[in-house]
Amino acid sequence: MSFVIITGGIGTGKSTVLASFAKLGAHCLDADEVAHELYAPGGPAWQRIADHFGASVILADGVLDRAAIAAQVFRIPAELAWLNSLLHPLIRDRMLAESARIAPLPLFVAVPLWYEVGWQMTDVRVVATWCGEEQQMERLRKRGWDDAEIKRRLGQQLPRDEKLNRADFGILTIGSLEMLQEQCRCIYQLLTKRITI
Secondary structure, three states: OOEEEEEOOOOOOHHHHHHHHHHOOOEEEEHHHHHHHHHOOOOOOHHHHHHHHOHHHEOOOOOEOHHHHHHHHOOOHHHHHHHHHHHHHHHHHHHHHHHHHHOOOOEEEEOOOHHHHOOOOOOEEEEEEEOOHHHHHHHHHOOOOOHHHHHHHHOOOOOHHHHHHHOOEEEEOOOOHHHHHHHHHHHHHHHHHHHHO
């Protein structure tokens, strides 16, 4: 069982990097997309989240209001801890199942909070995405977040420099898309060779 984890601070380009690896032929999974599936009506986490947060987070069509939930959990640390304790084991189980399905090929997984969750998994390589502070802030403001919201969310993560220092590989997302894709290509070749030896 082998994993290539793509991690990094919010707004540092994880989704773009994962998409680039997918274009190179990697089997990919996005932990955020798995979380969206868990939130969906009928999904494994829907009922428990609805029961916990109440009717105020359920939209007319039964879909959970992720923005309303985020507003609560990023304001109240205990609520974030509760939500993570529910979602993280389910996401991890999905990763393990998908990895077993494609074995012996490696599974490339975007996990924003890889270092924060502390999962003990074997045969893992980590790729961290990185950009400068101003570029990160600019990207996050484009999501419609004000600086106070950005600060709250960044406060839940290790600094992007620390993630880069801990990782096996780093990808700088400060240049052109072509530059990013070339970094992905080089790392993909190294990782697939190393994992399959």
